Amino acid sequence: MEEQQGSTGVMDQWRSGMSCIVFFARSLAVSVEVFLRRGFGERYIGLQAAVAMPIILFFGVFFPEDDPGPMLWFLLAYLVMCVRARIDGFRRRRRGELRSHSFYNGWPRLARVNPKFTESQVKRKTEPLLVLAVGYLVWQLNRPLGMYLILSAAALFLVAVLTERYERARAMDMNDAVIEQHRLAERFRELNDDW
Numbered sequence: 368m369e370e371q372q373g374s375t376g377v378m379d380q381w382r383s384g385m386s387c388i389v390f391f392a393r394s395l396a397v398s399v400e401v402f403l404r405r406g407f408g409e410r411y412i413g414l415q416a417a418v419a420m421p422i423i424l425f426f427g428v429f430f431p432e433d434d435p436g437p438m439l440w441f442l443l444a445y446l447v448m449c450v451r452a453r454i455d456g457f458r459r460r461r462r463g464e465l466r467s468h469s470f471y472n473g474w475p476r477l478a479r480v481n482p483k484f485t486e487s488q489v490k491r492k493t494e495p496l497l498v499l500a501v502g503y504l505v506w507q508l509n510r511p512l513g514m515y516l517i518l519s520a521a522a523l524f525l526v527a528v529l530t531e532r533y534e535r536a537r538a539m540d541m542n543d544a545v546i547e548q549h550r551l552a553e554r555f556r557e558l559n560d561d562w
Contacts, residue, residue, distance in 0.1 A: 405474055406474045408467050475493070
């Protein structure tokens with residue numbers, strides 16, 4: 368019995384640790400998503416967006432010899448884009464246009480560049496590569512902001528992959544539920560035929 372509780376405790380700690388990592392990645396990702404996307408769900412710019420602010424503010428601490436000014440300008444631009452996204456969400460709600468999930472992470476502006484790519488492909492490939500390239504170029508001028516953007520690109524990719532896997536698992540669960548319902552309906556008909 369103690370062995371079972373011990374392994375459950377380890378699994379709970381692992382899940383908790385993974386949840387913290389995913390939340391941190393989502394906070395980094397949202398800090399660039401507001402520049403890359405539009406049409407966010409009404410509740411998407413929330414706690415993770417708030418946590419991104421101190422991360423951006425204190426990221427420069429890891430680079431004491433570099434100028435923190437560009438990080439502060441990025442923080443200001445990020446705040447403006449967050450406010451813009453929230454106002455856009457309220458406007459769409461008032462006009463009755465909200466048809467997306469309330470936690471929807473936005474439609475990629477880059478989807479117009481190559482219409483052959485799906486939304487998922489743009490979020491998983493194009494956006495992280497663009498942020499990575501911009502981060503590398505900025506790193507040549509300002510290491511803190513460049514490194515922040517490079518880490519944000521990795522977070523953007525991780526969040527896109529995790530979201531895709533989660534949605535696939537949900538779709539598979541829905542498919543399984545439909546199959547189970549069909550089987551139960553057949554069994555019910557068989558029982559009724561026996562009466």
